Amino acid sequence: MNPNDGEVIISVQHVDKFLGGKPVLRDLSIDVRQGESLVIVGGSGQGKSVTLKHMIGLMQPDEGHVYVLGEDMCCLEARELNRFRQHFGMAFQEGALFDSMNVFENIAFPLRRHTEMTEEQIRTRVRECLEQVHLHGVETKRPSELSGGMRRRVGFARAFSLRPEILLFDEPTTGLDPVISDVIADLILEMDSTLNSTTVSITHDMKVAFKIADRVAMLYNGHIVEQGTPYEFQQSSNPIVRQFIEGRAEGPLTE
Amino acid sequence: MTSVFENIGLVFIRLFEQTGLWFRMLWRTMVWSVRPPFEIDAWFRQMVRVGVESVPVVFLTTMFTGMVFALETYTGFHRVHAENYVGSAVALAMLRELSPVLVGLMVTGRIGSSMAAEIGTMRVTEQIDALKALATEPVQYLFVPRVIAGIVMLPFLVILGDALGIGGGYLVAVKLLGANGVIYQNNTFQFLQIKDLWTGVIKAGTFGLILTLTGCVRGYYTTGGAEGVGRSTTQAVVSASLIILLTDFFLSKMLL
Numbered sequence: 001m002n003p004n005d006g007e008v009i010i011s012v013q014h015v016d017k018f019l020g021g022k023p024v025l026r027d028l029s030i031d032v033r034q035g036e037s038l039v040i041v042g043g044s045g046q047g048k049s050v051t052l053k054h055m056i057g058l059m060q061p062d063e064g065h066v067y068v069l070g071e072d073m074c075c076l077e078a079r080e081l082n083r084f085r086q087h088f089g090m091a092f093q094e095g096a097l098f099d100s101m102n103v104f105e106n107i108a109f110p111l112r113r114h115t116e117m118t119e120e121q122i123r124t125r126v127r128e129c130l131e132q133v134h135l136h137g138v139e140t141k142r143p144s145e146l147s148g149g150m151r152r153r154v155g156f157a158r159a160f161s162l163r164p165e166i167l168l169f170d171e172p173t174t175g176l177d178p179v180i181s182d183v184i185a186d187l188i189l190e191m192d193s194t195l196n197s198t199t200v201s202i203t204h205d206m207k208v209a210f211k212i213a214d215r216v217a218m219l220y221n222g223h224i225v226e227q228g229t230p231y232e233f234q235q236s237s238n239p240i241v242r243q244f245i246e247g248r249a250e251g252p253l254t255e
Numbered sequence: 256m257t258s259v260f261e262n263i264g265l266v267f268i269r270l271f272e273q274t275g276l277w278f279r280m281l282w283r284t285m286v287w288s289v290r291p292p293f294e295i296d297a298w299f300r301q302m303v304r305v306g307v308e309s310v311p312v313v314f315l316t317t318m319f320t321g322m323v324f325a326l327e328t329y330t331g332f333h334r335v336h337a338e339n340y341v342g343s344a345v346a347l348a349m350l351r352e353l354s355p356v357l358v359g360l361m362v363t364g365r366i367g368s369s370m371a372a373e374i375g376t377m378r379v380t381e382q383i384d385a386l387k388a389l390a391t392e393p394v395q396y397l398f399v400p401r402v403i404a405g406i407v408m409l410p411f412l413v414i415l416g417d418a419l420g421i422g423g424g425y426l427v428a429v430k431l432l433g434a435n436g437v438i439y440q441n442n443t444f445q446f447l448q449i450k451d452l453w454t455g456v457i458k459a460g461t462f463g464l465i466l467t468l469t470g471c472v473r474g475y476y477t478t479g480g481a482e483g484v485g486r487s488t489t490q491a492v493v494s495a496s497l498i499i500l501l502t503d504f505f506l507s508k509m510l511l
Contacts, residue, residue, distance in 0.1 A: 058384050078392060079290075085390040096385035098377075110389045113292070158389075 006034035009166065009198060010055050015064035017050055017222075024050050026222035028064070032166075032200055037192050039209040040202045041244065042219035043253065048202040049093075051219065052168050055200065056088050057081050068166075086114055089159030089197075090168040094175075095151035097143035097158070103130075104139035107158045114162060129157035132194070133187060149180040156187065160195055167191070169201035173208050185211045206245055210234070218244065220253070273494075280394070280472045281464075284402050287395035297400040305366050305401075305467070306408030312361050313412045314419060320353055321345060321420030325427040329434070338434060342443035345424035350451045354416035356503055358409065359462030363495045367470035370401055371491035374474025375484040383475070393475070401467045409463030410456045417455060454510040461506060462499050469495035 010032035017025040024047045032038050032055075042048050053059040054066050057073045066073045069087065076084060097106050107126045111117055117125065130136065133153040143151055152172060160167060172188060173181035185208045192199055192212070203209050209216055210230045217227035218241055226233065226241045234245065243251030328344045374397055377383050386393050421443060428434040473491035477483045 053384070056388055058387055082390040082392060085388060088388060090385070090388040092381045092385055092388075094380065096381040098382055098385070099380075109391075113389070113391060 006036060008032065009034050009069055010200070011067040012051070012054060013065045013067070015054060015061040015066065017047070017054070017059065017062050019050070024222055025054075025061070028219075028223045030217060030224050030227070032198060035196065035198055036214045037188075037199045037201070037212055038215050038217065039213035040200070040217050040219055041204060041206065041209050042202075043204060043244070046219050047222050048204075048219055049170055052090075052170055052200065052202055056085060056090055056168060086162060087164055088166050088168060089162065089164040091152065091155045091159045091170065091172060093171045094148070095143065095155035097151055097154055099143045102139065103141050103143070103146070103154050106143070106154060107161050110158065110162050125161060126157075129161050130154075132160070132191065133157045149176050149184065152176075152184065153187070156191070160191065160197070163195065165197055167195070167197050167199045169199065169203075171203055172201060173203060173205050181205060181208060182211075184208075188212045206247075276476070277468070277472055280398070280475075281468060283394045284398045284468065284471075287392060288399045288403065290395065294396065294400055297396075298403055301400045301404035302408050305362065305404040305463075306411060309358075309362050309365055309408075309412055310415070312365060313358055313416050316357050316361050317349070317354055317416035318419040318423040320357055321349060321423030322427045324348060324353070324420070325424035326432070329428055329432050339438060339442055341428055341434065342424070342439045342441075343446045345428075346421050346443045346447055347451060349420035349424075350417050350447070350455045352455075352503075352507070354413050354420055355455045355458035355462060356499065358412050358416050358459065359466060359499045359503075360496055362405075362409065362412065362463075363466040363470075363492055363499065366405070367466040367495045368488045368492050370467060370470030371474040371477075371488045372484055374471055375477035375487040378475060378477045379480050379483060397475075398468070398471045401471055402464060405463030405467030406460050407463070409459040413455050413459035414452075417452070450510075454507075457510060458503065458506050461502060465498050465502065466495045469498065 008031045012028055012030045015025050015028045016023065028047070028051065030040075030051075040048055040051060050059060054061060054073075055068065057066075057068075057076070060074055068084065071084065073081070073084075097103075098109065101109070104126055107129055108122050111122045111125060126139070130138070133156050135150065135153055135157070138146065138150065138154070143154070146154065169188065173184050176184065188199065188201065189212055191197075199212075201209075201212060210233075213230050215227060216230055216233040217224050218233075219225075220240055226236050226238050228236070233241065236242065239252050243253050325341055325345050329338060329341050332338050332341055332344070374383075377397075383393050386396060425436075425439060425443070428439055429436045470491045473487045473494070477487040479486070
């Protein structure tokens with residue numbers, strides 16, 4: 001889709017964030033539009049995860065504001081924030097599955113807490129979610145018995161079990177082999193089209209980024225230095241972007 | 256020279272910070288404990304973990320303490336010909352002091368540490384963030400069942416400990432040292448007041464709160480991977496034990 005269509009549903013405005021006294025985000029501003037797939041790229045420690053955590057209210061900005069569906073995330077009371085978070089599904093880097101529960105219970109967790117579904121409906125929904133991520137017969141397995149790629153897929157299934165409008169992916173392919181990475185990227189594309197939700201992913205894997213993005217934004221030094229469609233991004237003359245895409249050791253990123 | 260003062264100041268700042276944090280989390284736990292949904296299943300699971308599974312440890316600790324207490328007091332009291340009061344001394348000491356404090360410390364080692372490690376691991380593997388992202392308040396889901404289990408189960412463990420300590424004392428005094436069983440029994444209950452039992456029970460509930468909440472708070476604020484989890488576990492045991500011993504003095508004074 002055209003990245004400039006659709007209304008803005010997440011708006012990060014002039015956010016500064018300090019962690020342990022060090023600035024991580026500096027005057028960061030970025031908008032996410034309804035239905036698009038935004039990928040934020042950048043090197044390690046440039047604040048990608050921190051940006052994502054601001055969007056879902058896991059972190060609060062020191063300066064600036066984050067608006068989601070027109071609501072300022074800073075000023076919500078805990079219970080309102082919880083109601084608000086049901087609009088979101090977030091897939092964590094290593095899956096972050098609850099290791100005291102099996103796969104079925106992990107995916108059923110949000111359904112049991114936030115819906116009035118019967119046990120039968122929950123079973124059906126969990127099966128649907130697992131089919132969506134192409135997993136079968138793993139319901140009774142513990143997270144520790146799964147491979148890294150499978151854990152992530154279960155994490156995806158848990159993230160969209162409530163059919164959220166916004167999906168956030170934290171480094172969906174980091175630490176996976178290239179083939180599984182591509183499978184995961186296909187999966188995200190597929191989810192994007194079938195679930196019709198807005199997705200924000202962060203990654204440093206440019207291949208994945210170009211594959212799944214409607215729009216790519218590059219985070220450097222705590223703010224966005226370049227953004228555009230994958231094509232525009234690839235044509236960028238910004239030396240920082242060029243060095244990152246080409247993966248060179250010499251350049252402005254490493255000076 | 257300045258650095259010495261700076262360090263002393265930092266220690267105090269940290270102490271005040273930690274105290275403030277502890278009470279803030281206590282308040283949040285109280286607020287979230289009265290909000291639905293109530294995780295009754297989780298409450299029972301934690302009660303079994305804190306209460307039922309601690310019985311063997313409590314059994315050994317309190318029984319042997321009662322035994323050794325009777326042994327030592329008998330020897331001492333014998334010198335002033337006051338053997339008849341051994342039973343009273345054992346019962347009073349167990350009910351008011353030994354059972355609550357020993358059970359509190361033993362359960363801290365068993366449960367406070369495991370709660371800190373469990374919640375700490377959840378923190379460093381992003382499971383706490385995942386809970387929040389799934390619109391679930393971690394304080395409600397993790398803290399409330401554990402703290403309630405501590406407050407409810409510790410009194411039962413302490414009453415069990417009272418009985419075992421008095422029983423152990425009886426065994427040593429009567430079977431080993433040859434005191435008269437009937438007189439010993441009478442003396443055990445002669446000077447006891449119902450207040451003594453209550454003192455122990457109130458202490459137990461308070462210690463149950465302290466050890467579970469400290470374990471949860473230390474785990475919740477874990478940073479720095481596996482090493483951090485180890486640090487949190489140690490801190491949970493050390494600080495909970497210290498708080499229990501300090502609180503014990505003030506409670507004893509108040510409940511005299």
